[in-house]
Amino acid sequence: MEKNHVYNKKKLLVTSRLILLLLLMLIGRLGYLMLKKGAYYSEKAQILHERERDIKAARGEILDCNGNVLAANKTVCTISLIHSQIQKPEEVVSMLVKELNLSKEEAQKRVDKISSIEKIKSNVKKEVGDRIRNYELSGVKVDEDYQRYYPYESLASKVLGFTGADNQGIVGLEVEYESVLKGTDGKILTVTDAKGVEQEAEGERRQEPVAGKNLHISLDINLQSYAQQQAEKVMTEKQADGASVIIMNPQDGSVYAMVNVPEFNLNNPYELESENLDDEAYQEALNQMWRNRCISDTYEPGSTFKIFTSAAGLEAGVVTTPDSFSCPGYRVVEDRRIHCHNRRGHGSENFIQGIENSCNPVFIDVGLRLGVDGFFKYLKQFGVMEQTGVDLPGEAKTIMHKKKNVGLVELATMSFGQSFQITPIQLAVTASAVINGGRRVTPHLALYSSSGDRKCVEKLIPQDEKQVLSEATSSTMRMLLESVVANGSGKNGGLEGYRIGGKTATSQTLPRSANRYISSFLGFAPADNPQVLVLCIVYNPTGIYYGSMVVAPVVRDIFSNILPYMGIEKTVDN
Amino acid sequence: MLIIVSLLLTLGLVILYSTSIYNGRVRFGDPAYYFKKQLFASILGIGCMLIVSRLDYHRISDFATWLYLISLGLSLAVLFVGKEYNGSKRWLALGPLSFQPAEFAKIAVILLLASQISRSKSKKKGLRFILWVVLLVLPIVGLVGTNNLSTAIIILGIAVMLVFMANSNYLQFVGIGACGMAFMGVFLAMESYRLERLKIWQNPELYEKGFQTIQGLYAIGSGGLFGIGLGKSLQKLGFVPEAQNDMIFSIICEELGFVGASAVILVFGILLWRILIVALHAQDLLGMLICAGVFGHLSLQIILNLAVVTNSIPNTGITLPFISYGGTSILFLMMEIGLVLSVSAKEKRYLM
Numbered sequence: 001m002e003k004n005h006v007y008n009k010k011k012l013l014v015t016s017r018l019i020l021l022l023l024l025m026l027i028g029r030l031g032y033l034m035l036k037k038g039a040y041y042s043e044k045a046q047i048l049h050e051r052e053r054d055i056k057a058a059r060g061e062i063l064d065c066n067g068n069v070l071a072a073n074k075t076v077c078t079i080s081l082i083h084s085q086i087q088k089p090e091e092v093v094s095m096l097v098k099e100l101n102l103s104k105e106e107a108q109k110r111v112d113k114i115s116s117i118e119k120i121k122s123n124v125k126k127e128v129g130d131r132i133r134n135y136e137l138s139g140v141k142v143d144e145d146y147q148r149y150y151p152y153e154s155l156a157s158k159v160l161g162f163t164g165a166d167n168q169g170i171v172g173l174e175v176e177y178e179s180v181l182k183g184t185d186g187k188i189l190t191v192t193d194a195k196g197v198e199q200e201a202e203g204e205r206r207q208e209p210v211a212g213k214n215l216h217i218s219l220d221i222n223l224q225s226y227a228q229q230q231a232e233k234v235m236t237e238k239q240a241d242g243a244s245v246i247i248m249n250p251q252d253g254s255v256y257a258m259v260n261v262p263e264f265n266l267n268n269p270y271e272l273e274s275e276n277l278d279d280e281a282y283q284e285a286l287n288q289m290w291r292n293r294c295i296s297d298t299y300e301p302g303s304t305f306k307i308f309t310s311a312a313g314l315e316a317g318v319v320t321t322p323d324s325f326s327c328p329g330y331r332v333v334e335d336r337r338i339h340c341h342n343r344r345g346h347g348s349e350n351f352i353q354g355i356e357n358s359c360n361p362v363f364i365d366v367g368l369r370l371g372v373d374g375f376f377k378y379l380k381q382f383g384v385m386e387q388t389g390v391d392l393p394g395e396a397k398t399i400m401h402k403k404k405n406v407g408l409v410e411l412a413t414m415s416f417g418q419s420f421q422i423t424p425i426q427l428a429v430t431a432s433a434v435i436n437g438g439r440r441v442t443p444h445l446a447l448y449s450s451s452g453d454r455k456c457v458e459k460l461i462p463q464d465e466k467q468v469l470s471e472a473t474s475s476t477m478r479m480l481l482e483s484v485v486a487n488g489s490g491k492n493g494g495l496e497g498y499r500i501g502g503k504t505a506t507s508q509t510l511p512r513s514a515n516r517y518i519s520s521f522l523g524f525a526p527a528d529n530p531q532v533l534v535l536c537i538v539y540n541p542t543g544i545y546y547g548s549m550v551v552a553p554v555v556r557d558i559f560s561n562i563l564p565y566m567g568i569e570k571t572v573d574n
Numbered sequence: 575m576l577i578i579v580s581l582l583l584t585l586g587l588v589i590l591y592s593t594s595i596y597n598g599r600v601r602f603g604d605p606a607y608y609f610k611k612q613l614f615a616s617i618l619g620i621g622c623m624l625i626v627s628r629l630d631y632h633r634i635s636d637f638a639t640w641l642y643l644i645s646l647g648l649s650l651a652v653l654f655v656g657k658e659y660n661g662s663k664r665w666l667a668l669g670p671l672s673f674q675p676a677e678f679a680k681i682a683v684i685l686l687l688a689s690q691i692s693r694s695k696s697k698k699k700g701l702r703f704i705l706w707v708v709l710l711v712l713p714i715v716g717l718v719g720t721n722n723l724s725t726a727i728i729i730l731g732i733a734v735m736l737v738f739m740a741n742s743n744y745l746q747f748v749g750i751g752a753c754g755m756a757f758m759g760v761f762l763a764m765e766s767y768r769l770e771r772l773k774i775w776q777n778p779e780l781y782e783k784g785f786q787t788i789q790g791l792y793a794i795g796s797g798g799l800f801g802i803g804l805g806k807s808l809q810k811l812g813f814v815p816e817a818q819n820d821m822i823f824s825i826i827c828e829e830l831g832f833v834g835a836s837a838v839i840l841v842f843g844i845l846l847w848r849i850l851i852v853a854l855h856a857q858d859l860l861g862m863l864i865c866a867g868v869f870g871h872l873s874l875q876i877i878l879n880l881a882v883v884t885n886s887i888p889n890t891g892i893t894l895p896f897i898s899y900g901g902t903s904i905l906f907l908m909m910e911i912g913l914v915l916s917v918s919a920k921e922k923r924y925l926m
Contacts, residue, residue: 007742019873034832041795
C-alpha cells in the first residue's frame with residue numbers, strides 16, 4: 001500500500017484554499033444581491049405577488065351656503081370575477097343571469113374567460129351587490145364604489161356639473177374643483193401564487209382611501225330655485241329660447257344663484273329630448289344642453305352697457321348730471337344716421353333724463369366726448385377686456401373691435417352697447433364695480449373646502465379686488481340708476497317699499513334681419529347700499545321684446561321674494 | 575463529523591419541507607409529499623452510511639472496477655428504459671422507488687480512480703498517466719453526459735482534481751486548463767442554444783428562458799439581512815419553478831436572509847474542512863484520495879449550485895448536496911460520508 005507523499009497533501013491544501021476562496025466570493029456575491037440590490041428585487045417580487053384592487057375614495061360633497069347638500073354620493077357596487085378562484089362555474093353563471101340580467105351565453109363567456117380579474121358590471125345598486133355577496137360564491141368579488149347623486153336634480157345643473165364613469169368631473173364646478181373634490185383611491189393588495197390563487201394566510205394589505213374634501217359654495221338653493229321658477233315662467237310665457245339669471249353680491253362677488261333655463265337633470269345628463277341623432281349631432285346637442293350661457297356665451301349687452309359709458313364719462317369729467325342734451329330721434333355721426341329707439345326723439349333733456357330714457361344720442365355724445373382713447377382706457381381699467389376669473393370652466397372672452405379699427409361710428413355704437421359682445425357674468429361684474437364704490441370684484445361660487453366633519457380646511461375666496469372707479473362716481477351712478485327705476489325705463493323693475501336701481505336693455509342679435517332679440521334687465525337693491533344684484537336675460541322672446549316690458553317684471557318678482565328672505569328691510573314708506 | 579452531517583441533514587429536511595409544501599399540496603394533495611420521500615431516503619442513507627463506515631475502505635476499493643462497470647451498465651440502461659420526469663430521462667424505476675444512476679456513477683468514479691491511482695506506482699507523472707485516467711472515465715462521462723451534462727461535468731471535475739492531487743506537477747494542469755477552456759469555447763459555439771444560455775446569463779430579465787434565474791434572484795433579493803421567516807417564502811408558491819430542487823438555496827435566502835444563507839454556507843464549509851482533515855490524516859494514499867474525491871465532489875457541487883442560483887455562471891441544473899430534493903443523491907452522499915468515516919477510523923491518531 002502506497003503512503004502519502006507530501007506533494008499530495010500540498011496539492012490537497014492548494015485545492016481547498018481555492019475552494020475556500022470561491023466560497024467567500026459566492027458569499028460576497030450573495031451579500032451584493034441581498035443587501036445592495038435587495039430592494040430592487042424584492043420590490044419586483046412584491047409587484048409579482050400582489051393583486052391590486054382599488055378601493056374608491058368618496059368624492060367630496062358640494063354644499064350650498066346653508067349647508068344643503070347639492071351633490072352627494074351613493075354607494076354602488078362593482079362586480080368582478082377572478083377566473084382562477086371560481087369553483088362552481090355553473091352557479092356563477094346562473095347568479096349572473098339572475099342578478100345582473102346577463103344572457104346565459106354572455107354570462108358563460110365571461111365566466112370562461114381566462115383573465116386575472118374580469119369586471120362584469122359597475123354601478124350596480126347596493127341591494128343587488130349585497131345579494132350577490134350573500135351567494136358566497138368564491139371567485140366573485142363585490143367591491144363598493146361611489147356614484148354621484150344630485151338630490152335637487154336639475155337645480156343649478158349648469159353650475160354644478162356632473163361626473164363621468166370614473167367619478168371625474170365633466171363640466172361645471174365638478175371639473176373646476178376636481179382637485180378639491182377628488183379623493184385618493186385606496187388599494188387592497190392580496191398575495192397570490194404564480195397561478196393567481198389568493199393566499200389567505202398572507203392576509204391582505206390595505207391602503208385606505210382618502211375621501212375628497214367637501215366644497216362649500218355661495219349658492220343659495222332658495223334663491224336659485226326661485227330664480228329658476230321665474231326664469232322658466234318667463235321662458236314659457238314668451239316662448240323664448242332660454243333665460244338666464246345671475247344673482248350675486250356686488251360687494252364681494254359671491255354668486256347666490258346662476259340659472260340657465262332650460263336646465264337638465266344632473267342624475268341623467270345624457271338624456272336628450274330629441275332622438276335619432278347621429279353621433280356628432282348627439283354630442284353637439286349634449287354640449288348645448290350642458291352649456292352655461294352666463295359664462296360661455298357672449299351677446300351684445302345693449303343699453304345695460306350704458307352703465308359703463310355713464311360711469312366712464314362721469315369719471316373722466318366729460319359729462320355731469322346737469323349737462324343738457326337734445327335728441328331729435330337720431331344722431332348723425334360722420335356719414336351715418338344712428339337712430340334712437342324713440343324715433344320721435346326725446347327732445348331736450350339733461351343727463352339724468354337721458355339715462356332714464358335710455359336715450360342713444362345722449363350716450364353717443366358721451367362716447368364721442370371720451371374719444372376712442374378714453375373709451376378704451378376705461379374698458380381696460382374696468383377690466384371689461386379681460387375674463388372675470390369666475391371659478392367655472394369655459395368662460396368666454398370679450399369680443400371687441402381692435403382699437404385701431406375703431407372709428408367714430410363704431411365708437412358711437414359701442415357707447416350704447418352694440419357692435420361688441422361680452423358674457424352676462426362680465427356685465428354683472430362690471431355693473432357691480434360701478435355701484436359698489438368702484439371695486440372690481442372676482443365673481444366666485446366657492447367659499448371654502450371642508451373635511452368630513454364639515455370643518456373648514458382651506459378658504460377658496462379670491463382676494464384680488466381692484467379699485468377701478470372713484471367712490472364719488474359710484475355714488476352718482478347709484479343715484480342715476482335708482483332714478484331709472486323710479487322715474488324712467490326701468491319702472492317695471494321697481495318694488496314698493498324698496499330703493500332699487502337698475503337698467504333695461506333690448507338688443508338685436510345678428511343678423512339684424514332675423515328680428516331676434518335679447519331682452520335683459522340688471523337691477524340691484526338697496527340702491528343706496530347695494531347688497532344684491534340681479535341680472536336677467538331672456539333669449540329670443542316672441543311678441544313684445546322690450547327689456548322694460550319682458551324682463552323688468554321678472555326681476556321685480558325675484559326682488560319681492562328674495563329681499564325679505566335676505567333680511568333686507570323696506571326703507572321707503574309708502 | 576457525524577454532528578455536522580446530522581445538522582446538515584436536519585437543516586436540509588426542514589428547508590425541504592418548507593420549500594416543497596406548496597408544490598406537494600398543489601401536485602399531490604399532500605404538503606409533506608416531498609418531505610416524506612426525502613425523510614425515507616435520509617433514514618436509508620444513515621443506515622448505509624453506518625454500514626459503509628464499519629467496512630474497511632481497502633476491501634471496498636477492491637470492488638471498485640465492478641462497481642464502475644455496474645454504474646456504466648445502469649447509465650446505459652437508463653437511456654433505454656429510463657423514466658422521464660421534467661423532460662429528462664434520468665431515472666430507473668424499481669417498483670415504487672426510482673433511482674438515478676448518475677448519482678451512483680459519482681461514487682463509483684471516486685472509488686475507481688482512487689484505487690487505480692494508488693495502485694499504479696510509477697506512472698503517476700507525465701501525460702500518459704493523465705490520458706489513462708481520461709480513458710477510464712470517458713465512458714461514464716459520455717453516457718451520463720448524453721442526458722445530464724451537469725453531472726458529467728462534475729464527474730470530470732472530480733477526475734481532474736484527483737489526478738491533480740496524485741501528480742506532483744503543476745504546469746501540466748495549466749495546459750489541461752487551457753485545453754479545457756478551448757474545448758468549452760468550441761463546445762458552446764457548436765450549438766446556438768448554448769450561446770443563448772450565455773446571453774440569458776448576462777441579462778436574464780430580457781429572455782423568457784431567464785424566468786427561473788430571475789425568479790431565483792427575486793427570492794434572494796427579498797431576503798434582506800435576516801429573511802422573511804422560515805416557511806414564509808412567497809417565491810416558492812410556484813414562482814420559482816421546482817423550488818425544492820436546484821433553486822432551493824434561493825428560497826433559503828428569502829426565508830432566512832443573508833445571515834441564514836451565510837450560516838448554511840458556513841456549515842458546508844465546516845463539513846468540507848472536516849473531510850479535509852480526515853484526508854490529510856489518512857493512513858495511506860488510497861484513503862486520502864477517497865476523501866479527496868468526496869471533498870471534490872461536494873465542493874464542486876456546492877460551488878456550482880451557489881454560482882448558478884446567484885446567476886454568477888450560466889444556468890445549469892445542479893442540486894445542492896443534502897438539501898435539494900433527491901433520494902438517490904442523499905443516499906449516495908451518505909455513503910460517501912460513510913467512506914470518509916471509514917478512512918477516518920483508520921487514521922493515524924498519533925498525529926492529532
